[in-house]
Amino acid sequence: MPLSWALLASLALAAAGYMVGRSRAFASAGADSRTLHSRPTYHGMSVALLALIPALVIMVLGALARMTGLLSAEAGGVVGLLALGAAVIGLGIGVSRINAGFMARNAVEKIVLGFLIFCSTIAIATTLGIILSLVFETGNFFSQYDWRAFFFGTEFVPRFEGNSRLGVLPLLWGTLYISFIALLVAVPIGLFGAIYLSEYAGPRTRSLAKPVIEVLAGIPTIVYGLFALVTVGPMLRDAIAQPLGLGSSASSVMTAGLVMGIMLIPFVSSLSDDIINAVPQSLRDGALGLGSTPSETIKQVVLPAALPGIVGAVLLAASRAIGETMIVVLGAGAAATLSLNPFEAMTTITVKIVSQLTGDNDFSSPETLVAFALGLTLFVITLCLNIVALIIVRKYREQYE
Amino acid sequence: MTDMPLPQTGRAGARTKGSLLQADSRTRRRNAAEKRFRAYGVTAIAIAILALVFLLTTIIRDGASAFRQTYLSIPVTLDAEILDPQGNRDVAEMSRVLTLGYGRVLDAALDRSIGSLELNIPGLSEGDVDGIVSREASAQLRQRVLNDPELVGQTVELNVLVNGRIDGYFKGRVTMASAERDSNVSPQQLLLADALAERGLLVTRFNREFITNPDASDQRPEAAGIGVAIIGSVYMMLVVLFLAVPIGVAASIYLEEFAPKNRITDIIEVNISNLAAVPSIVFGILGLAVFINFAGLPQSAPIVGGLVLTLMTLPTIIIATRAALKAVPPSIRDAALGVGASKMQSVFHHVLPLAMPGILTGTIIGLAQALGETAPLLLIGMVAFVREYPGGPPEGLFDPASALPVQVYNWTQRSDPAFVERASGAIIVLLIFLLCMNLLAVYLRRRFERRW
Numbered sequence: 001m002p003l004s005w006a007l008l009a010s011l012a013l014a015a016a017g018y019m020v021g022r023s024r025a026f027a028s029a030g031a032d033s034r035t036l037h038s039r040p041t042y043h044g045m046s047v048a049l050l051a052l053i054p055a056l057v058i059m060v061l062g063a064l065a066r067m068t069g070l071l072s073a074e075a076g077g078v079v080g081l082l083a084l085g086a087a088v089i090g091l092g093i094g095v096s097r098i099n100a101g102f103m104a105r106n107a108v109e110k111i112v113l114g115f116l117i118f119c120s121t122i123a124i125a126t127t128l129g130i131i132l133s134l135v136f137e138t139g140n141f142f143s144q145y146d147w148r149a150f151f152f153g154t155e156f157v158p159r160f161e162g163n164s165r166l167g168v169l170p171l172l173w174g175t176l177y178i179s180f181i182a183l184l185v186a187v188p189i190g191l192f193g194a195i196y197l198s199e200y201a202g203p204r205t206r207s208l209a210k211p212v213i214e215v216l217a218g219i220p221t222i223v224y225g226l227f228a229l230v231t232v233g234p235m236l237r238d239a240i241a242q243p244l245g246l247g248s249s250a251s252s253v254m255t256a257g258l259v260m261g262i263m264l265i266p267f268v269s270s271l272s273d274d275i276i277n278a279v280p281q282s283l284r285d286g287a288l289g290l291g292s293t294p295s296e297t298i299k300q301v302v303l304p305a306a307l308p309g310i311v312g313a314v315l316l317a318a319s320r321a322i323g324e325t326m327i328v329v330l331g332a333g334a335a336a337t338l339s340l341n342p343f344e345a346m347t348t349i350t351v352k353i354v355s356q357l358t359g360d361n362d363f364s365s366p367e368t369l370v371a372f373a374l375g376l377t378l379f380v381i382t383l384c385l386n387i388v389a390l391i392i393v394r395k396y397r398e399q400y401e
Numbered sequence: 402m403t404d405m406p407l408p409q410t411g412r413a414g415a416r417t418k419g420s421l422l423q424a425d426s427r428t429r430r431r432n433a434a435e436k437r438f439r440a441y442g443v444t445a446i447a448i449a450i451l452a453l454v455f456l457l458t459t460i461i462r463d464g465a466s467a468f469r470q471t472y473l474s475i476p477v478t479l480d481a482e483i484l485d486p487q488g489n490r491d492v493a494e495m496s497r498v499l500t501l502g503y504g505r506v507l508d509a510a511l512d513r514s515i516g517s518l519e520l521n522i523p524g525l526s527e528g529d530v531d532g533i534v535s536r537e538a539s540a541q542l543r544q545r546v547l548n549d550p551e552l553v554g555q556t557v558e559l560n561v562l563v564n565g566r567i568d569g570y571f572k573g574r575v576t577m578a579s580a581e582r583d584s585n586v587s588p589q590q591l592l593l594a595d596a597l598a599e600r601g602l603l604v605t606r607f608n609r610e611f612i613t614n615p616d617a618s619d620q621r622p623e624a625a626g627i628g629v630a631i632i633g634s635v636y637m638m639l640v641v642l643f644l645a646v647p648i649g650v651a652a653s654i655y656l657e658e659f660a661p662k663n664r665i666t667d668i669i670e671v672n673i674s675n676l677a678a679v680p681s682i683v684f685g686i687l688g689l690a691v692f693i694n695f696a697g698l699p700q701s702a703p704i705v706g707g708l709v710l711t712l713m714t715l716p717t718i719i720i721a722t723r724a725a726l727k728a729v730p731p732s733i734r735d736a737a738l739g740v741g742a743s744k745m746q747s748v749f750h751h752v753l754p755l756a757m758p759g760i761l762t763g764t765i766i767g768l769a770q771a772l773g774e775t776a777p778l779l780l781i782g783m784v785a786f787v788r789e790y791p792g793g794p795p796e797g798l799f800d801p802a803s804a805l806p807v808q809v810y811n812w813t814q815r816s817d818p819a820f821v822e823r824a825s826g827a828i829i830v831l832l833i834f835l836l837c838m839n840l841l842a843v844y845l846r847r848r849f850e851r852r853w
Contacts, residue, residue: 129687193446213449354682
């Protein structure tokens with residue numbers, strides 16, 4: 001690869017530039033190096049950066065042009081040579097600038113600051129990239145498929161030969177149903193766990209139980225997915241669904257919801273823990289001093305004070321549950337059904353995104369493009385939940401600061 | 402709550418008569434409520450811990466056997482007439498002999514050595530005998546001979562992979578009863594396997610190949626390994642390390658130390674905290690649309706996976722780094738500025754080194770999160786069946802590879818139950834990696850953390 005050679009060569013040039021710049025700076029200062037405005041290392045650095053940055057910019061532009069097909073693969077050598085030339089010119093300019101009065105430090109710091117600013121805009125670029133790619137492809141989808149049929153359709157039956165019905169409602173229902181069950185599991189357990197750990201448990205119990213619960217948060221979701229598929233699903237089917245005649249499928253809303261609930265426990269509990277700890281001690285002392293028991297203090301003073309924060313935490317957990325993929329892919333099933341039976345297999349938005357985008361299909365059919373519309377739906381729902389939750393949590397924090 | 406006298410009725414009246422040492426009914430009720438409330442808390446913690454223990458024990462129970470594998474040791478005569486028809490030991494000529502030819506050599510060796518044992522198993526056909534070794538065995542033998550052509554014509558003692566069902570029999574997954582119903586294995590084969598195990602020819606031992614082998618096809622669970630997946634995961638972690646850490650740290654330094662408090666930085670901050678909560682699959686869609694469809698990078702390449710995971714871990718690293726920078730007291734900055742350092746010098750020479758332990762901890766946790774992430778990788782084609790090892794970096798970053806969590810997902814989609822064992826085994830490896838990373842993070846925090 002000529003580009004990697006050009007990269008290595010310009011790195012070597014930059015290193016050489018650093019040495020030359022430093023020694024030139026010493027030389028230009030004469031006998032007394034105090035006459036230099038900046039320390040010699042800054043002179044070296046400014047030369048090195050001047051050599052490296054133009055070369056890097058040219059190489060990145062060249063690579064981008066090659067990826068988008070503006071340049072052929074053979075042009076890599078030309079780009080490499082151009083980059084090397086730029087490095088040499090930069091080196092020359094850098095070296096010629098050096099004298100005792102040159103403010104090398106300010107020059108270097110300006111470049112570094114530019115780099116810092118550039119890095120902090122990458123987060124914005126990511127968001128823009130997400131929004132643009134989703135909106136663009138969703139537009140493609142809606143030009144081929146009626147938007148009313150997407151938003152109000154009650155069937156999701158993709159067919160390869162065309163004439164698919166791609167209604168979002170059954171997917172939305174499955175997503176919300178599974179998330180609801182997950183929250184039903186996670187919120188009481190997480191909340192009571194957090195209350196116990198922050199209000200009752202001694203330092204020893206706390207230091208033991210807290211890390212154990214945090215381990216649950218560190219386990220990848222694919223592990224929960226396998227757990228749902230291999231253990232929880234068959235167990236629920238054999239113990240509850242089949243004896244009661246509710247269904248015969250191992251993958252069900254209950255399976256996915258239960259396992260997702262376990263996954264969310266540490267999330268709810270650590271957020272609630274922070275929030276409960278932020279309630280001022282004076283409130284507790286006041287209630288206890290009036291003769292209420294600890295549980296009365298918690299129920300009537302601490303929890304009402306912490307309520308907005310806890311609501312925020314639950315909303316964040318809900319957004320997690322809605323966006324969760326691997327557990328539902330492995331535990332919830334693939335059939336898009338609108339049903340109330342929690343032991344029936346249902347499917348979610350994320351499952352369908354995965355199933356429509358993996359496998360061999362061309363990128364112009366509505367069956368594939370629907371995944372982007374589903375992605376946009378998912379993004380908008382979770383974004384709204386996150387924003388509301390963040391506003392609530394922020395307001396709540398300010399209340400006690 | 403107020404100075405109003407309580408109405409002297411009912412319980413309140415009763416209380417004035419009782420002794421303080423004897424709890425009245427109201428106190429008893431309040432104490433019971435207190436106890437109940439505590440019990441709820443203990444139950445919640447217990448449920449969480451039990452769930453964790455249950456999860457881990459089932460995974461370990463299912464997956465531990467993936468690290469053991471059954472092998473058959475037999476002498477194999479490498480017939481020169483079949484394997485090297487030209488007789489000149491030229492590798493190029495010999496590679497024209499397909500796996501089928503090696504299969505014939507293996508079958509002949511099997512028939513010979515099992516015939517010489519004079520076992521008396523009723524209903525054992527020749528196909529049954531040949532079927533006890535894995536279909537992968539002949540391919541492995543071919544590879545070995547092509548690497549060392551001098552073996553041709555000799556009789557070598559081989560450790561041959563045994564069929565997945567026979568392997569399952571020794572691990573308790575396959576029983577005589579299930580073999581009756583199974584078209585892939587017959588009870589006669591199990592009897593034969595028993596007889597061979599008795600004579601010490603069939604041995605279940607540590608399965609090094611599970612860690613080093615690439616994936617294998619649906620019919621050959623016994624040969625499937627996580628070698629390619631581990632390499633793919635390591636490559637992606639390298640990309641994340643080289644991109645996410647510098648960018649994340651630089652962004653946090655700007656936002657925490659230099660950014661003026663204005664609209665734009667406010668937008669960036671809200672944006673970062675929102676990005677941290679965007680579902681991971683959306684990053685997969687982004688990767689597919691931008692890196693593969695727009696930029697034209699190859700599918701299932703670790704570089705694309707690494708880029709997607711970089712974007713996904715950036716918010717985590719930025720949030721952790723900002724917290725670490727915030728924890729450095731302002732007196733450090735003031736002292737540096739006071740002796741004439743520039744703002745940039747005070748940050749890079751004093752604040753950053755002091756914040757380093759916190760940054761490292763956050764980085765490791767972000768990396769651990771990225772290592773276990775599956776959903777976005779599914780969308781950029783990492784589910785593809787990859788048997789070739791990717792090349793060395795940096796070119797190897799563009800070769801197709803798998804990743805550990807995706808390999809697990811891949812195996813859960815196969816019908817043979819032997820793949821559940823493989824998937825659980827891969828998860829054990831993944832969890833060991835994660836455990837090591839988290840322990841390192843805890844160690845760094847304990848060792849270097851400073852309280853101001």
